[in-house]
Amino acid sequence: MEAVKLKKLSNPGTASYDTVAAAMKDPLILAKLQFYMALARTFTPFLKKYQTDEPVLPFLQKDLTEAVVLLQEAAHPFSRQATVERGFSINKEDNIKEDTVVTRRLVCDYITQHGGVTQVPLSKAPQSVARARTRYRAHLKTERKKREAKSQALKRKEGEDCLQELKVKRRRIQEVCEGLARDADRLAEEAERKAGNRMADLISRSNLFGDLW
Numbered sequence: 001m002e003a004v005k006l007k008k009l010s011n012p013g014t015a016s017y018d019t020v021a022a023a024m025k026d027p028l029i030l031a032k033l034q035f036y037m038a039l040a041r042t043f044t045p046f047l048k049k050y051q052t053d054e055p056v057l058p059f060l061q062k063d064l065t066e067a068v069v070l071l072q073e074a075a076h077p078f079s080r081q082a083t084v085e086r087g088f089s090i091n092k093e094d095n096i097k098e099d100t101v102v103t104r105r106l107v108c109d110y111i112t113q114h115g116g117v118t119q120v121p122l123s124k125a126p127q128s129v130a131r132a133r134t135r136y137r138a139h140l141k142t143e144r145k146k147r148e149a150k151s152q153a154l155k156r157k158e159g160e161d162c163l164q165e166l167k168v169k170r171r172r173i174q175e176v177c178e179g180l181a182r183d184a185d186r187l188a189e190e191a192e193r194k195a196g197n198r199m200a201d202l203i204s205r206s207n208l209f210g211d212l213w
Contacts, residue, residue, distance in 0.1 A: 042067075043067060065117055065118055068117060
């Protein structure tokens with residue numbers, strides 16, 4: 001900021017720069033930041049507690065009521081009997097749009113009519129939302145079971161295909177072995193036959209020489 005004022009750097013002209021420049025001109029910026037930090041420290045445990053998949057919905061009403069009370073006390077520390085509407089101007093149309101004003105008025109009137117936040121009856125729609133987490137977890141469980149069943153079926157099919165392939169290979173090896181055995185028997189018979197013929201020829205020649213002598 002000082003470098004821009006001294007013309008050492010050019011003005012970037014971004015929304016972030018304009019926001020910081022406006023904040024530095026605000027004499028109460030430190031007090032505002034301290035207030036916002038105090039609110040953040042107050043509501044951080046609440047946010048951490050409910051940003052989870054654990055079933056903590058039954059405790060939401062009590063903790064949310066306490067959080068609203070703390071917010072009211074922070075906005076109006078001198079009034080513990082403030083209504084939900086206190087501290088929020090419904091006439092500043094430059095800050096909020098008309099639809100928001102009407103909606104906020106309807107919500108405040110409805111809460112006041114029933115005697116407070118804790119007395120507002122829950123219709124089927126909020127109850128359905130309350131059970132949304134349970135339905136979502138059941139859906140995830142069903143999808144997980146489907147994936148597991150699909151994976152098991154795929155593994156079973158792969159095992160069956162592998163077994164079938166082994167059977168085919170075994171049959172082929174058996175056929176080759178049977179063919180080799182037949183060839184061996186045939187060659188043995190041919191060798192035996194040739195050996196017999198050779199032996200008979202030698203005996204004939206021996207007898208012939210015997211007659212000559």
